[in-house]
Amino acid sequence: MSAVVSSTKVQLGGTRGGPEATTLRQDRWWLQPVVTVSILTAFVIYSTWAAFQNRYYYVGAAVHRDLISPFYSPCLASNCAPGSKAAFALNGWTLSPALLILIFPLGFRLTCYYYRRSYYRAFWWSPPACAVEDAHASYSGETRFPLIMQNLHRYFFYAGLIFNVLLTYDALRAFRQPGLGFGVTVGTVVLLVNATLLWLYSLSCHACRHLCGGQVKSFKAHPLRYRFWKMVTPLNAKHMNFAWASLVFVALTDVYVRLVASGALTDYKLF
Amino acid sequence: MAEVTMRVWRGDANGGDFENYTVEQNEGEVVLDVIHRIQATEAPDLACRWNCKAGKCGSCSAEINGKPRLMCMTRMDQLPEGPVTVTPMKTFPIIRDLVTDVSFNYVQAQKVPALLPPPMPEGGYRMFQEDVERGQEFRKCIECFMCQDVCHVIRDHEENKVHYAGPRFFIRYAELEMHPLDTNDRRDLIREEMGLGYCNITKCCTEVCPEHIKITDNAIIPLKERVVDAHYDPVAWLGRKIRRKTKRSADEAAVQPAP
Numbered sequence: 001m002s003a004v005v006s007s008t009k010v011q012l013g014g015t016r017g018g019p020e021a022t023t024l025r026q027d028r029w030w031l032q033p034v035v036t037v038s039i040l041t042a043f044v045i046y047s048t049w050a051a052f053q054n055r056y057y058y059v060g061a062a063v064h065r066d067l068i069s070p071f072y073s074p075c076l077a078s079n080c081a082p083g084s085k086a087a088f089a090l091n092g093w094t095l096s097p098a099l100l101i102l103i104f105p106l107g108f109r110l111t112c113y114y115y116r117r118s119y120y121r122a123f124w125w126s127p128p129a130c131a132v133e134d135a136h137a138s139y140s141g142e143t144r145f146p147l148i149m150q151n152l153h154r155y156f157f158y159a160g161l162i163f164n165v166l167l168t169y170d171a172l173r174a175f176r177q178p179g180l181g182f183g184v185t186v187g188t189v190v191l192l193v194n195a196t197l198l199w200l201y202s203l204s205c206h207a208c209r210h211l212c213g214g215q216v217k218s219f220k221a222h223p224l225r226y227r228f229w230k231m232v233t234p235l236n237a238k239h240m241n242f243a244w245a246s247l248v249f250v251a252l253t254d255v256y257v258r259l260v261a262s263g264a265l266t267d268y269k270l271f
Numbered sequence: 272m273a274e275v276t277m278r279v280w281r282g283d284a285n286g287g288d289f290e291n292y293t294v295e296q297n298e299g300e301v302v303l304d305v306i307h308r309i310q311a312t313e314a315p316d317l318a319c320r321w322n323c324k325a326g327k328c329g330s331c332s333a334e335i336n337g338k339p340r341l342m343c344m345t346r347m348d349q350l351p352e353g354p355v356t357v358t359p360m361k362t363f364p365i366i367r368d369l370v371t372d373v374s375f376n377y378v379q380a381q382k383v384p385a386l387l388p389p390p391m392p393e394g395g396y397r398m399f400q401e402d403v404e405r406g407q408e409f410r411k412c413i414e415c416f417m418c419q420d421v422c423h424v425i426r427d428h429e430e431n432k433v434h435y436a437g438p439r440f441f442i443r444y445a446e447l448e449m450h451p452l453d454t455n456d457r458r459d460l461i462r463e464e465m466g467l468g469y470c471n472i473t474k475c476c477t478e479v480c481p482e483h484i485k486i487t488d489n490a491i492i493p494l495k496e497r498v499v500d501a502h503y504d505p506v507a508w509l510g511r512k513i514r515r516k517t518k519r520s521a522d523e524a525a526v527q528p529a530p
Contacts, residue, residue, distance in 0.1 A: 003382035003464050010378050010432050014364025015284040017371065024337030024356050113472055113492055120471045127423040130475035131338050131361075134427035141424065141469035148468065151495075151503040206488070210496035218451035220399035236488065 022133040029129035036122035039244070043251055047071065050254050051098035056261040057254075058084035059187065061178035065267055067187040069257040070194055070250050071098045073170050105163060105250075108156035113206045114243045116150060154207040164198050171195040177269075187260060187267040194253040197246035204235035204242050272297060275347065276354040277305060279317065283367045290314070291354070296347050302357065303331055303342035306369075318368040326481055329415030333369050334358045339417040339479045360420040373416050375425075379436045383443055384460070388452040402451045408489060409446040411482040412439065418476035418486060424469045435466035438476035438486045445490035448497060458501045467494055 023029070050071050057072040059065040060083040068075065074086035077097035093100065109115050120126050125135035142150050171191040177183050202208060213229025216222045235242070259265035275296040278289045292309045303321055310317050322328040324343045331342040336356050347355070363371035388396060418438040419425065425432050436444070444461055447453050461467045472495075476486040484490075500507045 003460055004384055010375055011364070012429055012432055014372065015286075016361055016363070017282065017287060017359035017365030017369075018280055018334065018361050019289070019358075024334065024358060026336050026351060026353075026356075113487075117472050117474050117487075121473055126471060127427065127473065127475070130421050130473070130478050131334065131426075134423045139424065139428045139431065139469070141466075141471050143466070143468035147471075151499050154496075154499060154504065206492045207496060210493060214493050215497060215500060217449065217453070218399075219401040219405065220451065226401060 023129075023131055025129070025131055029132055033122040033125075033128050036118045039248070040119065040122070043247060046251055047102065047254075050251075050258070051096055051102055053258075054096035054098070055081075056258045057081065057098075059257060059261045059267065060084065063260075063267070064177045064180045065185065065187060065260070066173050066176050066178060067191060067257050067260065067267065068170050069254045070167055070170075070191075070198075071102065071254045072096075074101065074166050076100050101163070104156060104159040108153075108160040108202075109243075109247070111150050111153035111156055112243065113153070114240050154211065157202065157205055157207045160198075160202050164195065164202055167191070167198060168195045184270045185267045186270065187256065189270070190253050190256050194246075194249050197242065197249050200235065201239075201242040201246040203232055204237075204239040206236060206239070208232055209236045275305060277309060278354045278356045279306070279309065279314075279368070280358040281314075281317070281368050282365065284365060287365070287368075289356075298348070300347050301343055302333075302335055302340075302345045302347060302350075302355065305347060305355075306342060306357065318366070318370045320370050327413055329413035329481075332360055332415045332417050332420065334360060334420075339420045341415060341417070341481050344481055360416070362420045362422070362426045363416075373419075375432055376414070376416050376419060376437070376439060379440045380443075382436070382465075383440060383447070384455055384457060386447055386450060386453050387455045389454055396452055398451060402449075405449050406446045408484055409442040411484055412442060413482060414439065415481060417479045417481070421475040421479045422470075423473070423475070424466070424471075431466065431469060434464065435469050436461075438470070438491065440465065441467065441470070441494055442484060442486055442490040445494050448494065458498050461494055462498045462502065467491070467498060470495075 018024070057069040058075070058081040059067040060081065066083070068084050072084070074088070075084040075097045076086055076089045077093045077095065077100070078089060078091050079094050080089065080097060090100070121128055126139065127134045142148055171188070171194070174188040174191045175182050175184065209229065209232045212232050213219070213222060213225035216225055219226035219229070260267045273296050274293055277292045277294065279292060281287055281290045292313050294305060294308045294312060296305055303324060306317070306319055319331065319342070321331040321343065323330070326341055326344040332339060333342050334340070334357070335342065335345050336350060339360060357369065359365050359369045359371045363373050363375060366372050416439060422437055424435050425437060444457055444465065447455070448457060470491055472487055472491060474487045477488070480486060
């Protein structure tokens, strides 16, 4: 389909009003980009460091626990810590198993509509804030490689769902205390909250909302999809909150498991 | 009764500068009231566009302390202490003082292929409430064009105006694409000619919308996802092939010209 031919043409280059200034805003517009850069940089540094550690990611039967870090689950390397190895592990991979799997959650967040908004503003300054001048001389948005790859977001969403299932399984397994039976520890709660936040982040995703029912022309003709769409739409409104909460908590979960696995912390039993 | 200093941009296509006016400011007044007082007392030739004074006509869009806002809906007592800066919308060519030439938007409006319903069934068309409600949000648009003004794609890159419709028209396209009676498929048009890919979803349009339309979440991102359905999703492509349920092609769909 072509556009309707307009009887007038867009005139370029007319003189604009106002002074030549980056912005006339007087509020602290720079605060949000600074906070975003700080948190995302801290996360990237920590997760990179954690991914290359290749130790202290599993608390096993020796201390009557079954806790695995979300950065290392599923553990697909051939040299996984005893008890943490996934049934479908890769023979011959001896590097950190985190390197095999982190690309998927990373890709999901990298292509996420909310994170795109955040890092385009904070890191790329395109623009740094509303009504503040874009830092680039030319701009092609997401029309060319590599940014056109942002359109693959829904595939990372599918992959993210698989990881959510696996991390939920890990959280449920954490109720099992080898040699003691079943119980709830701080670690169980941490893994459970982590899995819940990741589910909320995934289900509130814009691609999820679209696939649930947003893509139909008529809700009346698709009542079931309309119902799904109605369920995820309120979650979608809180996508930003879930994005930050799940990001921070997944790192904290790794920190907790790491501290327990290294012996620096005891995983207390609650009941 | 307090006084306030207003820094108002005065000028036209040949250039301009700020003029300072110190005028009275009464309790409960909005920026437009003070601009009118400047016209009445100090600068009768100050040009500004306004109409309803109720936030419903979209005429008095300007940039107040650097942010696009309706002058009639911006209370003076909610602005920080100190001089208040008022400039015309930056994205559009200036005509005079606070008045800009927004005809770019009318060109874009003319390009939108209109609703094309199927032949009238016996008993007439029927739309159900859940489908009506979906597009209702988009019809709240008052065409103040502040979303167009704040969008950096054209605000900071004039050259993009030839291939970018802008947020105001993406909500129009979204409304039509989500209309259960519409048979046109505008996804190729939106992607290739209207520049949807230029939008990098920084949500500034949503932030400035005086009608609180969720432009990005409810219009632009759903349109991007529809484009993904059509062009970047092999699973969706395979599904369509299997079901042999393709939408009307560009050739099949007779384009009804916009009124």
